[in-house]
Amino acid sequence: xxxxxxxxxxxxxxxxxxxxxxxxxxxxxxxxxxxxxxxxxxxxxxxxxxxxxxxxxxxxxxxxxxxxxxxxxxxxxxxxxxxxxxxxxxxxxxxxxxxxxxxxxxxxxxxxxxxxxxxxxxxxxxxxxxxxxxxxxxxxxxxxxxxxxxxxxxxxxxxxxxxxxxxxxxxxxxxxxxxxxxxxxxxxxxxxxxxxxxxxxxxxxxxxxxxxxxxxxxxxxxxxxxxxxxxxxxxxxxxxxxxxxxxxxxxxxxxxxxxxxxxxxxxxxxxxxxxxxxxxxxxxxxxxxxxxxxxxxxxxxxxxxxxxxxxxxxxxxxxxxxxxxxxxxxxxxxxxxxxx
Numbered sequence: 001x002x003x004x005x006x007x008x009x010x011x012x013x014x015x016x017x018x019x020x021x022x023x024x025x026x027x028x029x030x031x032x033x034x035x036x037x038x039x040x041x042x043x044x045x046x047x048x049x050x051x052x053x054x055x056x057x058x059x060x061x062x063x064x065x066x067x068x069x070x071x072x073x074x075x076x077x078x079x080x081x082x083x084x085x086x087x088x089x090x091x092x093x094x095x096x097x098x099x100x101x102x103x104x105x106x107x108x109x110x111x112x113x114x115x116x117x118x119x120x121x122x123x124x125x126x127x128x129x130x131x132x133x134x135x136x137x138x139x140x141x142x143x144x145x146x147x148x149x150x151x152x153x154x155x156x157x158x159x160x161x162x163x164x165x166x167x168x169x170x171x172x173x174x175x176x177x178x179x180x181x182x183x184x185x186x187x188x189x190x191x192x193x194x195x196x197x198x199x200x201x202x203x204x205x206x207x208x209x210x211x212x213x214x215x216x217x218x219x220x221x222x223x224x225x226x227x228x229x230x231x232x233x234x235x236x237x238x239x240x241x242x243x244x245x246x247x248x249x250x251x252x253x254x255x256x257x258x259x260x261x262x263x264x265x266x267x268x269x270x271x272x273x274x275x276x277x278x279x280x281x282x283x284x285x286x287x288x289x290x291x292x293x294x295x296x297x298x299x300x301x302x303x304x305x306x307x308x309x310x311x312x313x314x315x316x317x318x319x320x321x322x323x324x325x326x327x328x329x330x331x332x333x334x335x336x337x338x339x340x
Contacts (some may be wrong), residue, residue, distance in 0.1 A: 005048030006094035007101045008319045012060040012193035013070045014105035018062035021107045025055040028119050049300040052090035055113045056253040057288050059106045064260050064280050067102040075273040099261045103254050114250035115243050124305035126239035133232040142224035150232050154212050160235040163202045168224040208237045248308045249298040253319040255289035266331045
């Protein structure tokens with residue numbers, strides 16, 4: 001199969017079938033913020049993250065499903081499978097090369113989108129390092145525990161803190177809770193909006209300064225707050241080109257595709273095409289639209305200007321990478337045993 005190997009065949013097919021849908025999705029993403037009547041066409045950058053993710057989602061689905069369909073060894077009882085089986089070598093009989101081609105096609109289609117589209121959607125040109133602040137002691141804030149302390153990394157100059165708390169049942173008549181932020185005995189920022197619902201995001205901006213602890217204090221209100229892990233983040237003054245962020249997001253978007261195709265590769269030893277397609281599509285849906293990180297979080301970070309290069313992103317993507325790699329290893333073992 002010289003010159004007509006699985007990588008070339010699948011790459012050409014994916015590019016041919018996914019280019020137009022990806023371009024249409026990018027055009028829809030550009031138009032989406034301008035079609036929001038409630039805000040007069042002005043949408044906060046973070047709220048545009050789903051629009052940014054749309055072209056990546058379309059490219060992932062088209063490339064994945066075309067790969068399963070175009071390479072006959074991904075499922076049982078495919079036309080031409082016996083002929084390809086005799087000619088194709090390698091530990092996965094071309095399935096590994098087909099998956100690599102799908103990932104390459106998706107990256108070729110989405111990398112230009114990643115570098116150009118965030119600016120159109122209002123993403124900041126610069127990204128800042130973020131750190132998740134860890135609660136010291138009880139993370140619940142109420143009348144009996146009116147202050148929660150959070151620990152920040154040392155030797156970093158911060159300029160913004162974002163909070164997102166869980167609202168508990170009120171202690172009396174419902175009054176939204178007002179907070180103050182303090183560091184080193186002085187107030188960091190005033191005028192924070194009252195917290196009245198779970199997930200409400202508060203952002204406090206202040207003159208750049210260094211600190212290792214932040215105190216969140218109760219000022220007024222009857223709604224107790226709970227700060228789960230990851231609820232409080234700080235942003236540093238270090239700025240970097242957000243295009244590097246977007247490029248990494250394009251690479252992160254390959255993880256769901258790899259995992260879906262790897263599981264399809266494994267299932268294909270015992271299932272026909274409809275089942276294999278369902279497995280790939282379902283897993284891809286769960287790991288993208290279903291909210292499994294790091295797919296959606298990467299695009300939110302790009303739109304908010306939060307620097308992605310860090311341990312948190314690696315840790316979020318590790319389960320998908322591990323699952324896909326394990327599936328590929330099991331597929332190789334299954335091929336060896338079936339041959340025997």
